[in-house]
Amino acid sequence: MAFWLMKSEPEELSIHDLQRLGQSRWDGVRNYQARNFLRAMTPGDLFFFYHSSCPEPGIAGIGEITAAPYPDPTALDPHSNYHDAKASEEKNPWSALDVSFVEAFSRVISLAELKHQAGLEELALVRKGSRLSVMPVNAEQWALILALA
DNA sequence: GCCAACGTTGGC
DNA sequence: GCCAACGTTGGC
Numbered sequence: 001m002a003f004w005l006m007k008s009e010p011e012e013l014s015i016h017d018l019q020r021l022g023q024s025r026w027d028g029v030r031n032y033q034a035r036n037f038l039r040a041m042t043p044g045d046l047f048f049f050y051h052s053s054c055p056e057p058g059i060a061g062i063g064e065i066t067a068a069p070y071p072d073p074t075a076l077d078p079h080s081n082y083h084d085a086k087a088s089e090e091k092n093p094w095s096a097l098d099v100s101f102v103e104a105f106s107r108v109i110s111l112a113e114l115k116h117q118a119g120l121e122e123l124a125l126v127r128k129g130s131r132l133s134v135m136p137v138n139a140e141q142w143a144l145i146l147a148l149a
Numbered sequence: 150g151c152c153a154a155c156g157t158t159g160g161c
Numbered sequence: 162g163c164c165a166a167c168g169t170t171g172g173c
Binding site: 131 | 159
Binding site for chain 1: 166
């Protein structure tokens with residue numbers, strides 16, 4: 001079992017949306033490095049649900065990977081914001097997977113707090129210039145962040 | 150393969 | 162809205 005962190009704009013999908021829905025498809029990733037991390041995920045893996053591009057950016061809860069990665073259907077949908085004109089049924093470079101709700105933290109662990117937390121220096125989220133939307137979290141980092149919640 | 154121009158991300 | 166940083170595109 002592995003740990004991850006994935007970013008979502010809460011206006012699109014927040015941890016509370018996921019709580020209400022129970023499960024959701026995680027799609028729209030259009031960066032190869034992030035996609036490669038998606039493809040490394042297996043059912044049972046847990047991820048921190050990060051709220052980005054919002055008034056209070058930070059980790060808002062936990063979700064679980066429930067299905068192995070499959071071709072991202074939004075890449076083929078001309079009406080989707082994530083449509084990729086170069087993708088086809090035969091050759092779709094993008095991946096999506098299914099996630100389920102695990103927990104909503106009683107507070108958001110803010111980005112500022114994560115930046116100041118000793119032991120998280122290597123976390124891609126807080127590294128200068130890093131804009132990855134999907135990233136690995138090691139067991140030590142996971143436990144450290146969980147203890148802040 | 151180089152690299153300038155452009156687009157995107159995402160915090161502030 | 163600004164802008165730093167990174168990624169992608171496309172001419173050469």
